[in-house]
Amino acid sequence: MNSLVTFARRYTSINWANINPVYFVLAALIVAIILNNPNFIEPTGYMNFLKRAAPLAILAAGQLYVIVSGGFDLSVGSMITLVVVGSSMLTNNDPAATMWVIPVMFGMGALVGLINGMVVCYLRVPSLITTLGMMITLNGFAFLWSGGAPRGYLPDTFRFFGRVSYKDIPLIHMLPVALIVLVVVGLILYWLMHKTNLGRMIHAIGDNPNTAKLAGVSVNQARISAFIVSSLSAVVAGILLGGFAGVSTSVGVGYELQAITAAVLGGAVLLGGRGSVPATIAGALTLMAIFTLLNFLGMPQPVRQIVQGLILIAAVALTMRRKGKHANS
Amino acid sequence: MKQKPVIEMQNIGKGFPGVVALNAVSIECYSGEIHALVGENGAGKSTLIKILSGVIQPDSGRITLDGEAVSFKHPLESLNAGISVIYQEFSLLPDRSVAQNIFLGRELTHRGILQNAQMNAQTRKILDMFVGGKKIDPETPLSSLDVASQQMVEIAKAISLNSKVLVMDEPTAALNEAECQELFESVEMLRDRGTAIIYITHRMREVTRLADKVTVLKDGEIAARFNSMPAPEDIVRAMVGRDITQFYAPFASPEEISQQVLCVKGGANASIHNINFSLHAGEILGIAGIQGAGRNALAMAIFGHIPFTQGEVTLLGNKVHLTNPRQAIAAGIGLLPGDRKSEGLTLKQSIRDNAMLSSRALAGIFSSHKANKYIDLAGIDLLLDKMEVKAPSYDYEIQNLSGGNQQKAIVARALSLNPKVLIFIEPTRGIDVNTKASIYQLMRDLARKGTGIIMISSDLPEVVGVSDRVLVMHEGTIAAEFSSGAQEADIMLAATGEMGAVA
Numbered sequence: 001m002n003s004l005v006t007f008a009r010r011y012t013s014i015n016w017a018n019i020n021p022v023y024f025v026l027a028a029l030i031v032a033i034i035l036n037n038p039n040f041i042e043p044t045g046y047m048n049f050l051k052r053a054a055p056l057a058i059l060a061a062g063q064l065y066v067i068v069s070g071g072f073d074l075s076v077g078s079m080i081t082l083v084v085v086g087s088s089m090l091t092n093n094d095p096a097a098t099m100w101v102i103p104v105m106f107g108m109g110a111l112v113g114l115i116n117g118m119v120v121c122y123l124r125v126p127s128l129i130t131t132l133g134m135m136i137t138l139n140g141f142a143f144l145w146s147g148g149a150p151r152g153y154l155p156d157t158f159r160f161f162g163r164v165s166y167k168d169i170p171l172i173h174m175l176p177v178a179l180i181v182l183v184v185v186g187l188i189l190y191w192l193m194h195k196t197n198l199g200r201m202i203h204a205i206g207d208n209p210n211t212a213k214l215a216g217v218s219v220n221q222a223r224i225s226a227f228i229v230s231s232l233s234a235v236v237a238g239i240l241l242g243g244f245a246g247v248s249t250s251v252g253v254g255y256e257l258q259a260i261t262a263a264v265l266g267g268a269v270l271l272g273g274r275g276s277v278p279a280t281i282a283g284a285l286t287l288m289a290i291f292t293l294l295n296f297l298g299m300p301q302p303v304r305q306i307v308q309g310l311i312l313i314a315a316v317a318l319t320m321r322r323k324g325k326h327a328n329s
Numbered sequence: 330m331k332q333k334p335v336i337e338m339q340n341i342g343k344g345f346p347g348v349v350a351l352n353a354v355s356i357e358c359y360s361g362e363i364h365a366l367v368g369e370n371g372a373g374k375s376t377l378i379k380i381l382s383g384v385i386q387p388d389s390g391r392i393t394l395d396g397e398a399v400s401f402k403h404p405l406e407s408l409n410a411g412i413s414v415i416y417q418e419f420s421l422l423p424d425r426s427v428a429q430n431i432f433l434g435r436e437l438t439h440r441g442i443l444q445n446a447q448m449n450a451q452t453r454k455i456l457d458m459f460v461g462g463k464k465i466d467p468e469t470p471l472s473s474l475d476v477a478s479q480q481m482v483e484i485a486k487a488i489s490l491n492s493k494v495l496v497m498d499e500p501t502a503a504l505n506e507a508e509c510q511e512l513f514e515s516v517e518m519l520r521d522r523g524t525a526i527i528y529i530t531h532r533m534r535e536v537t538r539l540a541d542k543v544t545v546l547k548d549g550e551i552a553a554r555f556n557s558m559p560a561p562e563d564i565v566r567a568m569v570g571r572d573i574t575q576f577y578a579p580f581a582s583p584e585e586i587s588q589q590v591l592c593v594k595g596g597a598n599a600s601i602h603n604i605n606f607s608l609h610a611g612e613i614l615g616i617a618g619i620q621g622a623g624r625n626a627l628a629m630a631i632f633g634h635i636p637f638t639q640g641e642v643t644l645l646g647n648k649v650h651l652t653n654p655r656q657a658i659a660a661g662i663g664l665l666p667g668d669r670k671s672e673g674l675t676l677k678q679s680i681r682d683n684a685m686l687s688s689r690a691l692a693g694i695f696s697s698h699k700a701n702k703y704i705d706l707a708g709i710d711l712l713l714d715k716m717e718v719k720a721p722s723y724d725y726e727i728q729n730l731s732g733g734n735q736q737k738a739i740v741a742r743a744l745s746l747n748p749k750v751l752i753f754i755e756p757t758r759g760i761d762v763n764t765k766a767s768i769y770q771l772m773r774d775l776a777r778k779g780t781g782i783i784m785i786s787s788d789l790p791e792v793v794g795v796s797d798r799v800l801v802m803h804e805g806t807i808a809a810e811f812s813s814g815a816q817e818a819d820i821m822l823a824a825t826g827e828m829g830a831v832a
Contacts, residue, residue: 216686
């Protein structure tokens, strides 16, 4: 009898308060966009929106790994720039080069993540400083590599991922490749974070590294993995952005903070221990929806920054409040 | 005593998710009276005091101070109203001087300039009221004082604030015998000055020595109230709620103790030296000693967290050199950390996640979180069920559970890997009495199944009641060994190093 009650308690009740508020916010914003611009209901409207949001969503989902592990990764914006600039240099207008340039970029991303993670783990430099240094360093590399004047061109084979949409598909008419990439990467990151031990370990080290170590967790392995995931997600985001944003040394600027904002909008707890990949992707879409709405309302570009800054503060404050309600004395 | 009580708490109720911490608890204290508040760990004493001082707010009930209803939203409000609380962890700043600590936040100034000389002089005057206070210099930084003197400073601060009510939460926890005597005298001096004192302890000796009245809390309710000093047995019975003889499981019989599972020879590192002992399957080996004697350092050395730098460790017949906890766990050692919050729990994670942590950590990062070669979710649920972890669901965040239930989840974590050696550090600290008994029973059951158990505890009755053998540590090494049935007094002597003359 008792166990039956426990069972019932365990598996039935749907508690609305437990649903992440980011989904409601996103829904409300989409309604607001539609009211402002009815074309948004058309596939070209929302598919183009998703296409533009894909790089940030992927970047934020990767950033979430580092945030849940208790750190920050500020180097991802520069990583995006380096990927775009580096790819344009390496492909050198040769469409066939894409085949090997993309793996090289992933290798570079893994290396940067490894270095970030090892500096944080073994040299005990706080991640904020480590990745800030890496951000500046990578930016320097990007300038150096391109000589300050990047070749303004990437071959179409490379731009395929970010730019192309499959047309004439029933029901949805068009399907951007970027959206497919988002779904695939999102599923992988969801699986890794929420369905494997690695995800649990990253939660544990972000929640309490002492406990994790004493419980036998390889704290360094988990932490370095988180940084590598974040860097690799930046490579994917860079490849997508190279597809539709063109080549410049400023293509990744500001993305690291947008990614952190998106993760926080998704309810991730700064300093670690809690976060969800789907909610973070929803957070990224929310942020993009806000930008889109501001655009429709005819707000000038700087307003974006003002809004983004305020959102970051407000989202963290909200997360703290939610936490406070559940917390014990 | 016809006057009104200085402080009165009536029908205080407080619940946390999943637990009722306090249920209709009333307590009052008159001027010039020491009211002992006793109860096992987890009985609700600390919660009651936190409510009194405004750290947390009660769900129901009222508080009156000097006949006026009050409701504190913040500790500063209660402090300003004349209620001082001395917690087990001191709220003093280690790098500031004694006088600076006493006048913290209300420094004496003249035209904006600090009046250090004046503050030092006033501090001197207050400290001189104590027997032990005379040796404290108001200008020394707090960190250079020993624990007893720091406590004295806390009391001095309460005096300088002219507190009407002083609450002391287990003040003797870290003191030696002589320091305890000094403390008792200070407390009595305060009482004679007319302060109402609520004195929290679970040591009978202090209750009989100091208290005018006694209130016994058990499981968040008043179990008994004595307006004059009762027989100590009556208090204990009310505290424990059962006959004390059934409290501890019986010792191991000689047949139950079998082969050696762990042996340390000449073990040493920066904080311990010359460690020689062995542990056998089926026995519970208690390790006693005062704080800083090296008990935790020994546990952490065995567990590889702060490894031995010298000596030889033999585990299950094999020589091992364990340099991190992961290796130790893989080799068959389990550890229950002493500080649950900072070493034992990942507070934001679920009960299941906490219990599965070690098995997942050892299973490899890409395997499913639901099952690994050691245990699966159904298995961990079964283990948690068996240990009677009380929670609305095992998906519940562990921070909402009581200390006892949290501890059980950590025990489940260790057990999921079937360890051959289990180290319990302060296994029952902050745990309610029934859970305590079930943890003792569990330890004995595990020992019977062939686990070798090391228990490090500051609770002497627990050490004596549970251990088949007791090692006493003093100044980083093992100073004495006792077989089961040792006297608390003898252990205490060895722990304080006063046995040297005898031995």
